[in-house]
Amino acid sequence: MSTRYETVIGLETHIELKTETKAFCSCAVEFGAEPNTHCCPVCTGMPGALPVLNAKAVEFAVKAGLLLHCRVSLRSKLDRKNYYYPDLPKAYQISQYDQPICTGGWLEIPSGGGTKRIRIERLHLEEDAGKLIHGEGGTLLDCNRCGVPLIEIVTMPDFRSAEEVTAYLQLLRERIRFAGLSDCRMNEGSLRCDVNLSIRPLGSHALGERAELKNLNSFQFAAKAIAYEERRQAAVLDAGGALFPETRGFDEGTGETFPMRRKESQSDYRFFPEPDLPPIVLTQEQVARWASELPELPDVLRERWRATYGVNRETAEALTVTRAAAEAFERAAALTRFPKLLATLLAADPARLAEGEIPVSAEHLAALSDLLGEKTIGSGTAKELLALLWKEDQDPREAVGRLGLGKITDRAVLEPLTREILADSPRAAADYRAGKKAALQSLLGQAMRRTQGRADPDVTRELFLASLQAEPRKEE
Ligand SMILES: [Zn+2]
Known part of the structure; x- marks a missing residue:
């Protein structure tokens, strides 16, 4: 990147919500299912079919907004965004235009040794489109994804580098995943991001013409696309050329962005209020209840474990991989005399922790770390016992006696x-x-x-x- 320019980036992130059913019908949400097995007249847009809003999707969107310090609108509405594309049988997407469910939040990211606040303009609820499968005989359409609830999170143009973008996406993914609102798997498309990037001469405050980089499906590709686009735009300006608003794709093979189309303006979509759905009306009590159901944030937990138990950052990160893992550690740590040993023991197998529910009771986890702390068993035996408990939960003290695993001090x-x-x-x-x-x-x-x-x-x-x-x- 030329030192004569500054990069300005805003992000639009789409996240599929992990509800059991779709946004406007009762079809199941399931990644990787046999094509066209989870669809019905509503999500495939048959004439006369009527949508019914999934209350869980509203709850999850509000919870996501609360995690990002957003204001929740007690009244918002749904709109039709009209466009034709082969993966959109209805020829319109139900989205939110001028009254989104959440506005005005922020997320604080690590940046240059300190922190930086990224402002969030809005978070709105919408539905996903289907998936086109391009093959040798032609293109096939899978409607399983049609109508899966999405949130779109739009930031202000506050990023200045690819590192800041990555830091934001990592933090965003961690919070949404921890709260159980989405799997946020970029490789499965449940978290996707579009990068709006422009450059301007250093010291200038005006925004340059931006390119929207579409369909970046890994952190690494996002960083590469940003680096390429910075160079490309600088070269155009250096040669005396002009940039114009456009949508660009990213070629994972060459690491280059390529033009797709001139950017649509909002008026091209002919937004109008969705006539088949009433406005979304919430009460203050409802929002307060959802706020109370949110878990403590993973970064807050890590800091507390560091201060109370002396658990290091790497270990704490492994323990906050899921809410279930963090809560299992919290409960057991309160019962054992050796919480730091317990943290190290559990974090030694991060893949197992990430699986989901923790199948060992807090009492047994605590007893295991006590055995280790009291030097009744060594760390190798503790790992073996933990694997055993994972298969079949049992009292580790009894298991030590039964299997003759105690440490020999005699x-x-x-x-x-x-x-x-x-x-x-x-x-x-x-x-x-x-x-x-x-x-x-x-x-x-x-x-x-x-x-x-x-x-x-x-x-x-x-x-x-x-x-x-x-x-x-x-x-x-
Ligand atoms: Zn359906």
């Missing part, structure tokens, strides 16, 4: 073991006495192998040292 057991190992490894013993302190590690390693990791390392080390330091004196 000197009467360990003493003969260390003598045996020393007798079998005269070389290591001689090395140690000759000053190679690392030889002790190999002796300890043998003790661990012979006891399947159950020998208490402190006691075992002490016993080895006693023998190693005692024996040479006998020889003198």
Whole structure:
């Protein structure tokens, strides 16, 4: 990017809401289902079919708005956005035009060592279109996605770099996902973003002509498209050319953007109030109840765990992968004397945490970290036990006894073991006495192998040292 220009970016993010049924009919919302198995006269736009608004979609849109500090409109309405496209059998999309359900929010992102507030202009409710499947014999239409509820979140042109865009999308995705409002999977299209980008001479406050970059389906592609577009626009201006508003696509193969069409103006869509649906009317009490149902934000949780338990950022991030994981940790951490050990133990397998519901009770998780903290078991055994509990929840104390997994601290057991190992490894013993302190590690390693990791390392080390330091004196 030329240092003579500044980049100005605004984002439009579409997020599919994780409701059980579609926005205006009772067809199921299910990604990856057999094509055209979840559709009906309403979502395929048959004449005479009447839409009924899904209350859950309204609730989820409002909750998303609350997570972004938006004002919730107690009265908003739905409008028809008219356009013809093969994946839109109705030839119009039900959306919200001049009275969106949420307005005026913000999200604070990390930026340049500090934080930066990205202003959100509006959040509105709309429906998704179908999906075109291009194949060798032609193009097929899958209507399963027609009418899936979406929210569109429009920011002010507050971003100045691809890094800020990525930081915003990551935070947005984390909050929406944590609250259970969407899966936010970019690869499945449940989170999609359009980037509006223009450049202007440094020091200028006027906005340049913007290009809308469509269908960026990963953070990496968004960053690449931004970098390419910055260069392209700078080259046009440097050559004395003029930019015009346009919609551009991104070629994942070449990393370049390409022209698709001149940008439509809002009047091309001929918006008018949706005649088949009444306005959305909410009460203050309803909004307050939804606000009370929202979870504590993941960043707030992480900060509290750091301050109270000393849990580091990486570990805390693994624990906030889902609300279920975070809540399971919260409940168990309150019951154990070793919450930090519990955090590390749970975070060691992030994929398992991300699966969804945590199948182990808080009491058993707490008991497991107590066993580890009390040094009844070692960390390897704790991991094995956790895997066992995940398969079948049970009391880890009983499991330790039943499976003989407890740590061996009994000197009467360990003493003969260390003598045996020393007798079998005269070389290591001689090395140690000759000053190679690392030889002790190999002796300890043998003790661990012979006891399947159950020998208490402190006691075992002490016993080895006693023998190693005692024996040479006998020889003198
Ligand atoms: Zn339907």
